[in-house]
Amino acid sequence: MRLFLFLTGFFYLAHTFHVSKTMVAYSEKEKSLQISVHLFIDDLEESLKNEGHTKLFICTEREAPQAEKHIESYLRKHLTFSVNNKSTPFTFVGKEGSSDMSAVWIYLEIPVSGKIKSINIKNSLLIGEFEDQKNLVHVVGPNKKEGTIIFANTKTEESLTFSP
Amino acid sequence: MNGIFYTYLSLGFDHISDLAGYDHILFLVALCAVYSWTSWKKVAVIVTAFTLGHSLTLALAAMNVLNIPANMIEFLIPVTIFITAISNTLPAAMSSNEKSGISKPMIFKYTIALFFGLIHGLGFSNFFRQLTMPSQENDLIPQLFSFNVGVELGQLIIVGIILSISFGLNKFFRINMRSWNIFISGAAAGISLMLIIERIPT
Numbered sequence: 001m002r003l004f005l006f007l008t009g010f011f012y013l014a015h016t017f018h019v020s021k022t023m024v025a026y027s028e029k030e031k032s033l034q035i036s037v038h039l040f041i042d043d044l045e046e047s048l049k050n051e052g053h054t055k056l057f058i059c060t061e062r063e064a065p066q067a068e069k070h071i072e073s074y075l076r077k078h079l080t081f082s083v084n085n086k087s088t089p090f091t092f093v094g095k096e097g098s099s100d101m102s103a104v105w106i107y108l109e110i111p112v113s114g115k116i117k118s119i120n121i122k123n124s125l126l127i128g129e130f131e132d133q134k135n136l137v138h139v140v141g142p143n144k145k146e147g148t149i150i151f152a153n154t155k156t157e158e159s160l161t162f163s164p
Numbered sequence: 165m166n167g168i169f170y171t172y173l174s175l176g177f178d179h180i181s182d183l184a185g186y187d188h189i190l191f192l193v194a195l196c197a198v199y200s201w202t203s204w205k206k207v208a209v210i211v212t213a214f215t216l217g218h219s220l221t222l223a224l225a226a227m228n229v230l231n232i233p234a235n236m237i238e239f240l241i242p243v244t245i246f247i248t249a250i251s252n253t254l255p256a257a258m259s260s261n262e263k264s265g266i267s268k269p270m271i272f273k274y275t276i277a278l279f280f281g282l283i284h285g286l287g288f289s290n291f292f293r294q295l296t297m298p299s300q301e302n303d304l305i306p307q308l309f310s311f312n313v314g315v316e317l318g319q320l321i322i323v324g325i326i327l328s329i330s331f332g333l334n335k336f337f338r339i340n341m342r343s344w345n346i347f348i349s350g351a352a353a354g355i356s357l358m359l360i361i362e363r364i365p366t
Contacts, residue, residue: 017179017185017291017294019291019294019295021294021295021297023297023298023299025299036298131184132182132184132185134175134178136171136295136297138297138299138300139165140299147165147166147167147171148165148166148167148168148171149165149166150166150171150174150175158165160165
Protein backbone atom coordinates (compact mmCIF):
# COMPACT_ATOMS: atom_id res chain seq x y z
CA MET A 1 0.00 0.00 0.00
CA ARG A 2 2.79 2.36 0.92
CA LEU A 3 4.56 1.49 -2.31
CA PHE A 4 1.39 2.20 -4.22
CA LEU A 5 1.05 5.60 -2.58
CA PHE A 6 4.65 6.34 -3.37
CA LEU A 7 4.11 5.37 -6.99
CA THR A 8 0.99 7.43 -7.45
CA GLY A 9 2.77 10.40 -5.88
CA PHE A 10 5.65 9.87 -8.22
CA PHE A 11 3.43 9.64 -11.26
CA TYR A 12 1.37 12.59 -10.25
CA LEU A 13 4.48 14.73 -10.39
CA ALA A 14 5.02 13.78 -13.99
CA HIS A 15 2.40 16.01 -15.50
CA THR A 16 2.63 19.11 -13.38
CA PHE A 17 5.04 21.94 -13.53
CA HIS A 18 5.23 24.89 -11.23
CA VAL A 19 6.08 28.26 -12.68
CA SER A 20 5.27 31.82 -11.73
CA LYS A 21 6.25 34.91 -13.64
CA THR A 22 6.69 38.46 -12.55
CA MET A 23 7.36 41.58 -14.52
CA VAL A 24 9.03 44.53 -12.91
CA ALA A 25 9.13 47.64 -15.04
CA TYR A 26 10.50 51.01 -14.05
CA SER A 27 8.35 53.87 -15.19
CA GLU A 28 10.23 57.13 -15.28
CA LYS A 29 7.04 59.08 -15.84
CA GLU A 30 5.20 57.60 -12.85
CA LYS A 31 8.39 57.44 -10.77
CA SER A 32 7.57 53.91 -9.72
CA LEU A 33 8.30 50.24 -10.22
CA GLN A 34 5.23 48.62 -11.72
CA ILE A 35 4.99 44.96 -10.90
CA SER A 36 2.72 42.23 -12.27
CA VAL A 37 2.81 38.77 -10.71
CA HIS A 38 1.30 35.74 -12.43
CA LEU A 39 0.52 32.80 -10.13
CA PHE A 40 -1.46 29.62 -10.76
CA ILE A 41 -4.56 29.78 -8.61
CA ASP A 42 -4.42 26.12 -7.54
CA ASP A 43 -0.79 26.49 -6.42
CA LEU A 44 -1.51 29.73 -4.59
CA GLU A 45 -4.55 28.23 -2.84
CA GLU A 46 -2.44 25.23 -1.83
CA SER A 47 0.13 27.55 -0.23
CA LEU A 48 -2.51 29.59 1.55
CA LYS A 49 -4.13 26.38 2.78
CA ASN A 50 -0.83 25.50 4.45
CA GLU A 51 -1.14 28.79 6.34
CA GLY A 52 -4.61 27.78 7.47
CA HIS A 53 -6.69 29.71 4.93
CA THR A 54 -9.07 27.38 3.14
CA LYS A 55 -12.06 27.79 0.82
CA LEU A 56 -10.84 31.03 -0.72
CA PHE A 57 -12.15 30.36 -4.28
CA ILE A 58 -9.81 32.99 -5.67
CA CYS A 59 -11.12 34.84 -8.74
CA THR A 60 -14.51 33.17 -8.70
CA GLU A 61 -17.95 34.49 -7.79
CA ARG A 62 -17.62 32.73 -4.46
CA GLU A 63 -14.32 34.37 -3.56
CA ALA A 64 -13.95 34.70 0.21
CA PRO A 65 -13.97 38.33 1.42
CA GLN A 66 -10.65 37.74 3.17
CA ALA A 67 -8.96 36.20 0.10
CA GLU A 68 -7.29 39.35 -1.15
CA LYS A 69 -5.90 40.17 2.29
CA HIS A 70 -4.37 36.71 2.58
CA ILE A 71 -2.86 36.96 -0.90
CA GLU A 72 -1.37 40.32 -0.06
CA SER A 73 0.20 39.12 3.19
CA TYR A 74 1.52 36.01 1.43
CA LEU A 75 3.18 38.23 -1.18
CA ARG A 76 4.66 40.54 1.46
CA LYS A 77 6.27 37.49 3.03
CA HIS A 78 7.59 35.91 -0.16
CA LEU A 79 8.29 38.74 -2.58
CA THR A 80 10.26 41.72 -1.37
CA PHE A 81 12.13 44.50 -3.06
CA SER A 82 14.82 46.84 -1.78
CA VAL A 83 15.68 49.83 -3.89
CA ASN A 84 19.07 51.47 -3.27
CA ASN A 85 19.56 49.20 -0.24
CA LYS A 86 16.38 50.43 1.45
CA SER A 87 13.45 48.12 2.05
CA THR A 88 10.62 49.38 -0.16
CA PRO A 89 7.25 47.79 0.60
CA PHE A 90 4.86 47.63 -2.34
CA THR A 91 1.36 49.01 -2.63
CA PHE A 92 -1.20 46.35 -3.51
CA VAL A 93 -2.96 47.73 -6.58
CA GLY A 94 -5.31 44.90 -7.43
CA LYS A 95 -5.74 41.56 -9.08
CA GLU A 96 -7.59 39.84 -11.91
CA GLY A 97 -8.02 36.33 -13.25
CA SER A 98 -6.01 35.30 -16.31
CA SER A 99 -7.90 34.76 -19.56
CA ASP A 100 -8.39 31.03 -18.92
CA MET A 101 -8.96 31.60 -15.18
CA SER A 102 -6.24 29.12 -14.23
CA ALA A 103 -4.05 31.89 -12.88
CA VAL A 104 -4.26 35.27 -11.21
CA TRP A 105 -2.46 38.45 -12.17
CA ILE A 106 -1.58 40.55 -9.16
CA TYR A 107 -0.55 44.17 -9.63
CA LEU A 108 1.81 45.95 -7.26
CA GLU A 109 3.55 49.28 -7.27
CA ILE A 110 6.60 50.73 -5.52
CA PRO A 111 7.07 54.49 -5.57
CA VAL A 112 10.69 55.43 -6.24
CA SER A 113 12.24 58.80 -5.59
CA GLY A 114 15.53 59.69 -7.21
CA LYS A 115 17.78 57.54 -9.33
CA ILE A 116 17.74 53.76 -9.04
CA LYS A 117 21.24 52.45 -8.40
CA SER A 118 20.32 48.99 -7.21
CA ILE A 119 17.36 46.69 -6.78
CA ASN A 120 17.47 43.67 -4.51
CA ILE A 121 14.76 41.06 -5.06
CA LYS A 122 13.86 38.22 -2.73
CA ASN A 123 11.43 35.77 -4.27
CA SER A 124 10.39 32.58 -2.53
CA LEU A 125 6.85 32.37 -3.94
CA LEU A 126 5.48 28.80 -3.67
CA ILE A 127 9.02 27.44 -3.25
CA GLY A 128 8.18 26.02 0.16
CA GLU A 129 5.30 24.05 -1.31
CA PHE A 130 6.69 22.79 -4.60
CA GLU A 131 10.19 21.48 -4.91
CA ASP A 132 10.33 22.16 -8.65
CA GLN A 133 8.88 25.68 -8.39
CA LYS A 134 10.52 28.20 -10.70
CA ASN A 135 9.84 31.90 -10.46
CA LEU A 136 10.76 33.98 -13.45
CA VAL A 137 11.26 37.66 -12.89
CA HIS A 138 11.73 39.91 -15.88
CA VAL A 139 13.10 43.32 -15.02
CA VAL A 140 13.09 46.40 -17.21
CA GLY A 141 15.11 48.88 -15.21
CA PRO A 142 16.29 52.44 -15.77
CA ASN A 143 17.78 53.10 -19.21
CA LYS A 144 15.75 50.13 -20.50
CA LYS A 145 18.35 47.76 -19.10
CA GLU A 146 16.54 44.44 -19.00
CA GLY A 147 16.97 40.79 -18.22
CA THR A 148 15.44 37.78 -16.55
CA ILE A 149 16.16 36.06 -13.25
CA ILE A 150 15.07 32.51 -12.50
CA PHE A 151 14.39 31.98 -8.82
CA ALA A 152 14.15 28.43 -7.48
CA ASN A 153 14.74 26.57 -4.24
CA THR A 154 18.48 26.95 -4.81
CA LYS A 155 18.24 30.69 -5.37
CA THR A 156 15.80 33.06 -3.73
CA GLU A 157 17.65 36.37 -3.83
CA GLU A 158 19.34 38.53 -6.44
CA SER A 159 20.80 42.01 -6.45
CA LEU A 160 20.84 44.14 -9.59
CA THR A 161 22.90 47.23 -10.06
CA PHE A 162 22.20 49.99 -12.53
CA SER A 163 24.79 52.40 -13.77
CA PRO A 164 23.69 56.05 -13.74
CA MET B 165 20.02 38.88 -14.43
CA ASN B 166 20.44 37.12 -17.76
CA GLY B 167 19.48 37.76 -21.35
CA ILE B 168 16.95 35.80 -23.37
CA PHE B 169 19.40 33.24 -24.73
CA TYR B 170 20.77 31.97 -21.44
CA THR B 171 17.40 32.21 -19.63
CA TYR B 172 15.44 30.18 -22.18
CA LEU B 173 18.30 27.77 -22.84
CA SER B 174 18.43 26.85 -19.17
CA LEU B 175 14.61 26.57 -19.01
CA GLY B 176 14.60 24.22 -22.00
CA PHE B 177 17.46 22.16 -20.62
CA ASP B 178 15.88 21.85 -17.18
CA HIS B 179 12.50 21.02 -18.65
CA ILE B 180 13.64 17.95 -20.57
CA SER B 181 16.14 16.74 -17.99
CA ASP B 182 13.87 17.28 -14.98
CA LEU B 183 13.38 13.92 -13.28
CA ALA B 184 10.05 15.05 -11.85
CA GLY B 185 8.64 15.43 -15.36
CA TYR B 186 10.30 12.34 -16.70
CA ASP B 187 7.92 11.48 -19.56
CA HIS B 188 10.18 12.93 -22.28
CA ILE B 189 13.16 11.07 -20.80
CA LEU B 190 11.15 7.85 -20.81
CA PHE B 191 10.31 8.36 -24.47
CA LEU B 192 14.01 8.77 -25.32
CA VAL B 193 14.73 5.61 -23.32
CA ALA B 194 12.12 3.67 -25.33
CA LEU B 195 13.37 5.17 -28.59
CA CYS B 196 17.02 4.27 -27.96
CA ALA B 197 16.57 1.05 -25.96
CA VAL B 198 17.83 -1.14 -28.79
CA TYR B 199 21.03 0.80 -29.44
CA SER B 200 24.45 1.29 -27.97
CA TRP B 201 27.35 3.51 -29.05
CA THR B 202 28.15 1.13 -31.89
CA SER B 203 25.03 2.24 -33.77
CA TRP B 204 25.31 5.96 -32.97
CA LYS B 205 24.63 6.96 -36.57
CA LYS B 206 21.14 5.45 -36.51
CA VAL B 207 20.50 7.10 -33.16
CA ALA B 208 21.62 10.44 -34.59
CA VAL B 209 19.01 10.16 -37.37
CA ILE B 210 16.29 9.06 -34.94
CA VAL B 211 17.01 11.90 -32.52
CA THR B 212 17.13 14.43 -35.37
CA ALA B 213 13.72 13.21 -36.59
CA PHE B 214 12.30 13.55 -33.07
CA THR B 215 13.77 17.06 -32.82
CA LEU B 216 12.32 18.15 -36.16
CA GLY B 217 8.92 16.98 -34.98
CA HIS B 218 8.91 18.66 -31.60
CA SER B 219 10.51 21.91 -32.80
CA LEU B 220 7.79 22.30 -35.43
CA THR B 221 4.79 21.85 -33.14
CA LEU B 222 6.39 23.83 -30.31
CA ALA B 223 6.80 26.78 -32.67
CA LEU B 224 3.28 26.46 -34.10
CA ALA B 225 1.71 26.18 -30.66
CA ALA B 226 3.77 29.06 -29.27
CA MET B 227 2.54 31.23 -32.15
CA ASN B 228 -1.02 30.11 -31.43
CA VAL B 229 -1.38 28.46 -34.84
CA LEU B 230 -2.08 25.20 -33.04
CA ASN B 231 -4.16 25.00 -29.92
CA ILE B 232 -4.79 21.54 -28.55
CA PRO B 233 -6.07 20.99 -25.01
CA ALA B 234 -3.25 20.26 -22.56
CA ASN B 235 -4.96 17.24 -21.02
CA MET B 236 -5.24 15.60 -24.44
CA ILE B 237 -1.51 16.07 -25.07
CA GLU B 238 -0.59 14.89 -21.58
CA PHE B 239 -2.59 11.74 -22.31
CA LEU B 240 -1.04 11.18 -25.75
CA ILE B 241 2.56 11.52 -24.54
CA PRO B 242 2.57 8.23 -22.57
CA VAL B 243 0.70 6.64 -25.51
CA THR B 244 3.70 7.49 -27.72
CA ILE B 245 6.01 5.89 -25.14
CA PHE B 246 3.85 2.78 -24.92
CA ILE B 247 3.67 2.28 -28.69
CA THR B 248 7.41 2.86 -29.10
CA ALA B 249 8.22 0.39 -26.31
CA ILE B 250 5.88 -2.28 -27.69
CA SER B 251 7.20 -1.80 -31.23
CA ASN B 252 10.72 -2.50 -29.91
CA THR B 253 9.66 -6.06 -29.16
CA LEU B 254 8.29 -6.82 -32.65
CA PRO B 255 10.41 -9.41 -34.48
CA ALA B 256 11.33 -6.92 -37.22
CA ALA B 257 12.55 -4.31 -34.73
CA MET B 258 14.54 -6.92 -32.84
CA SER B 259 16.60 -7.66 -35.91
CA SER B 260 16.86 -4.06 -37.08
CA ASN B 261 19.88 -3.44 -34.90
CA GLU B 262 21.94 -5.94 -36.81
CA LYS B 263 21.07 -4.78 -40.29
CA SER B 264 22.94 -1.87 -41.68
CA GLY B 265 21.65 0.87 -43.96
CA ILE B 266 18.05 1.80 -44.58
CA SER B 267 15.77 -1.12 -43.82
CA LYS B 268 12.00 -1.12 -43.43
CA PRO B 269 12.13 -1.31 -39.62
CA MET B 270 14.51 1.66 -39.57
CA ILE B 271 12.21 3.74 -41.75
CA PHE B 272 9.38 2.84 -39.37
CA LYS B 273 11.53 3.96 -36.45
CA TYR B 274 12.46 7.29 -38.10
CA THR B 275 8.79 7.88 -38.90
CA ILE B 276 7.54 7.28 -35.38
CA ALA B 277 10.34 9.46 -33.99
CA LEU B 278 9.22 12.30 -36.27
CA PHE B 279 5.50 11.80 -35.77
CA PHE B 280 5.70 11.34 -32.00
CA GLY B 281 8.04 14.33 -31.89
CA LEU B 282 5.03 16.37 -33.05
CA ILE B 283 3.11 15.28 -29.94
CA HIS B 284 6.00 15.91 -27.54
CA GLY B 285 6.46 19.39 -29.03
CA LEU B 286 2.88 20.19 -28.04
CA GLY B 287 3.76 18.99 -24.55
CA PHE B 288 6.74 21.36 -24.45
CA SER B 289 4.47 24.17 -25.60
CA ASN B 290 2.19 23.77 -22.56
CA PHE B 291 5.22 24.56 -20.45
CA PHE B 292 6.75 27.13 -22.79
CA ARG B 293 3.57 29.19 -22.90
CA GLN B 294 3.74 29.66 -19.16
CA LEU B 295 7.18 31.24 -19.50
CA THR B 296 6.45 34.04 -21.91
CA MET B 297 5.57 37.44 -20.58
CA PRO B 298 2.99 39.75 -22.08
CA SER B 299 5.55 42.51 -22.66
CA GLN B 300 7.86 40.22 -24.62
CA GLU B 301 5.75 39.25 -27.62
CA ASN B 302 8.42 40.52 -29.99
CA ASP B 303 10.99 38.21 -28.49
CA LEU B 304 9.13 34.99 -29.28
CA ILE B 305 11.52 33.76 -31.98
CA PRO B 306 14.72 34.17 -29.90
CA GLN B 307 12.93 32.64 -26.92
CA LEU B 308 11.82 29.63 -28.96
CA PHE B 309 15.25 29.23 -30.48
CA SER B 310 17.07 29.30 -27.14
CA PHE B 311 14.50 27.01 -25.50
CA ASN B 312 14.99 24.50 -28.34
CA VAL B 313 18.78 24.66 -27.99
CA GLY B 314 18.37 23.90 -24.29
CA VAL B 315 16.02 20.98 -24.99
CA GLU B 316 18.49 19.72 -27.58
CA LEU B 317 21.45 19.83 -25.20
CA GLY B 318 19.48 18.00 -22.53
CA GLN B 319 18.33 15.45 -25.07
CA LEU B 320 21.88 14.75 -26.28
CA ILE B 321 23.08 14.21 -22.72
CA ILE B 322 20.17 11.85 -21.92
CA VAL B 323 20.73 9.85 -25.11
CA GLY B 324 24.47 9.74 -24.40
CA ILE B 325 23.77 8.29 -20.95
CA ILE B 326 21.33 5.69 -22.35
CA LEU B 327 23.80 4.57 -25.03
CA SER B 328 26.63 4.40 -22.50
CA ILE B 329 24.58 2.23 -20.15
CA SER B 330 23.71 -0.25 -22.95
CA PHE B 331 27.29 -0.17 -24.18
CA GLY B 332 28.71 -0.80 -20.71
CA LEU B 333 26.27 -3.59 -19.90
CA ASN B 334 26.98 -5.25 -23.23
CA LYS B 335 30.73 -4.86 -23.12
CA PHE B 336 31.55 -5.43 -19.47
CA PHE B 337 28.70 -7.60 -18.23
CA ARG B 338 28.10 -9.42 -21.49
CA ILE B 339 24.43 -8.65 -21.35
CA ASN B 340 22.79 -9.58 -24.61
CA MET B 341 21.31 -6.51 -26.37
CA ARG B 342 18.12 -8.40 -27.19
CA SER B 343 17.50 -9.17 -23.51
CA TRP B 344 18.36 -5.62 -22.57
CA ASN B 345 15.94 -4.28 -25.16
CA ILE B 346 13.10 -6.48 -23.89
CA PHE B 347 13.85 -5.55 -20.28
CA ILE B 348 13.97 -1.79 -20.92
CA SER B 349 11.06 -1.77 -23.35
CA GLY B 350 8.97 -3.77 -20.86
CA ALA B 351 9.76 -1.30 -18.09
CA ALA B 352 8.95 1.69 -20.31
CA ALA B 353 5.69 0.05 -21.45
CA GLY B 354 4.66 -0.61 -17.84
CA ILE B 355 5.39 2.91 -16.61
CA SER B 356 3.74 4.53 -19.63
CA LEU B 357 0.67 2.33 -19.23
CA MET B 358 0.22 3.63 -15.68
CA LEU B 359 0.58 7.20 -16.96
CA ILE B 360 -1.98 6.52 -19.70
CA ILE B 361 -4.53 5.22 -17.20
CA GLU B 362 -3.92 8.18 -14.93
CA ARG B 363 -4.26 10.75 -17.69
CA ILE B 364 -7.35 9.48 -19.51
CA PRO B 365 -9.10 12.75 -20.37
CA THR B 366 -12.35 13.19 -18.50
